[in-house]
Amino acid sequence: MAETNEIALQVKDLKKHFGGIKAVDGCSFDLPKGKISGLIGPNGSGKTTIFNLMTGVLGADSGEVVYRGENIVNLRPYQVFNKGISRTFQITRIYREMTVFENMLSASSMRVPESEAREQAEKLMEFVTLTPLRGEYGGNLSYGQQKLLEFARALMTDPEIILLDEPAAGVNRTLLQNLLAHIHHLQEEEGKTILIIEHDMNVIMNHCEKIFVMDYGVKIAEGLPDEIQNNEYVIEAYFGHK
Ligand SMILES: Nc1ncnc2c1ncn2[C@@H]1O[C@H](COP(=O)(O)OP(=O)(O)OP(=O)(O)O)[C@@H](O)[C@H]1O
Numbered sequence: 001m002a003e004t005n006e007i008a009l010q011v012k013d014l015k016k017h018f019g020g021i022k023a024v025d026g027c028s029f030d031l032p033k034g035k036i037s038g039l040i041g042p043n044g045s046g047k048t049t050i051f052n053l054m055t056g057v058l059g060a061d062s063g064e065v066v067y068r069g070e071n072i073v074n075l076r077p078y079q080v081f082n083k084g085i086s087r088t089f090q091i092t093r094i095y096r097e098m099t100v101f102e103n104m105l106s107a108s109s110m111r112v113p114e115s116e117a118r119e120q121a122e123k124l125m126e127f128v129t130l131t132p133l134r135g136e137y138g139g140n141l142s143y144g145q146q147k148l149l150e151f152a153r154a155l156m157t158d159p160e161i162i163l164l165d166e167p168a169a170g171v172n173r174t175l176l177q178n179l180l181a182h183i184h185h186l187q188e189e190e191g192k193t194i195l196i197i198e199h200d201m202n203v204i205m206n207h208c209e210k211i212f213v214m215d216y217g218v219k220i221a222e223g224l225p226d227e228i229q230n231n232e233y234v235i236e237a238y239f240g241h242k
């Protein structure tokens with residue numbers, strides 16, 4: 001298990017604009033290693049854009065994402081993925097024309113023998129209760145099932161850092177509890193670093209050790225759940241404006 005104050009990844013002064021919109025406007029934070037952290041903020045505050053900049057889905061205007069001593073910003077998504085950073089998408093990106101099982105295998109690394117990948121896929125499908133749907137096309141799954149499939153698929157390569165963009169949205173409560181239990185298992189037993197974007201405050205406050213809060217593209221607060229709940233800037237961001 002990681003030492004308590006180790007840093008898995010650093011976001012340094014990231015900036016990204018879309019036309020006149022400064023989606024990320026100089027955001028920095030240190031992601032604690034081997035812990036579950038949360039990234040919260042009002043709609044449009046730049047959370048998903050941060051994930052996109054961290055995973056090479058978008059290029060940055062400026063700033064760095066430092067992982068294992070290397071600036072990984074502006075790498076291609078597959079390069080970031082191969083370095084051990086895996087993610088899910090807010091709007092799922094599973095293959096609609098492939099089966100559940102094929103979707104799982106699509107994320108397996110070339111370095112892993114096929115038999116091992118199949119075994120891993122079976123295990124993960126079982127965990128997210130998708131085994132009965134293994135032959136179903138991705139496009140026929142419900143939104144919640146697609147989220148579960150994407151979560152399971154993100155674990156196929158045994159990543160070191162797992163970024164989850166709204167994993168709870170559309171997932172039923174029972175399954176959500178299983179999902180959270182699995183996230184804790186990944187952290188506690190396997191020492192993974194996890195960052196969760198989520199609007200469900202129960203998920204954030206009860207399951208994240210450290211929380212980062214964004215508003216208008218910048219980090220306005222960070223701290224423990226208790227500190228965040230009582231932070232005046234956070235309360236203002238959520239209830240004060242507009
Ligand atoms: N590809 C894009 N092109 C143009 N504008 C974009 C693009 N992606 C994001 N934006 C804009 O950047 C801002 C930040 O969006 P982002 O999706 O990062 O917010 P978010 O915090 O994830 O919001 P939500 O909680 O609603 O998912 C928004 O104003 C959004 O409209």
Ligand SMILES: [Mg+2]
Binds near residue numbers: 048049
């Ligand atoms: Mg988002």
